[in-house]
Amino acid sequence: MDEIDTVIKAYQLYQEQTTAQGLEALLSVTRAWRLVKFIDNGMLSMTKCSKCGGHFVTHPHEIAKHYVCGLCNPPARAGKGHAAGSIRMDAARAANATAH
Ligand SMILES: [Zn+2]
Secondary structure, eight states, X not given: OOHHHHHHHHHHHHHHHHHHTTOOOOSOXXXXXXXXXXXXXXXXXXXXXXXXXXXXXXXXXXXXXXXXXXXXXXXXXXXXXXXXXXXXXXXXXXXXXXXX
């Protein structure tokens, strides 16, 4: 299978998953292709999260022993501001609902 076919099939899976979860697809197919190219030429790599064991796209040479992914340790501002389409959307909505 050609690399572009692989990217397109993977992107279709991504779209199916985001649709099934009712989330907005934040990654365009152009961006997905560029990500693959960045991985290919070593500008990005995959690192295993030390908490959940999932593999995540990171800068190369991330210290795997101490790496914690954004799902296990969300950034301080995650869920605030433009939460629409993000995984934390429901949490943000719940927080807003209780605040008003
Ligand atoms: Zn994790």
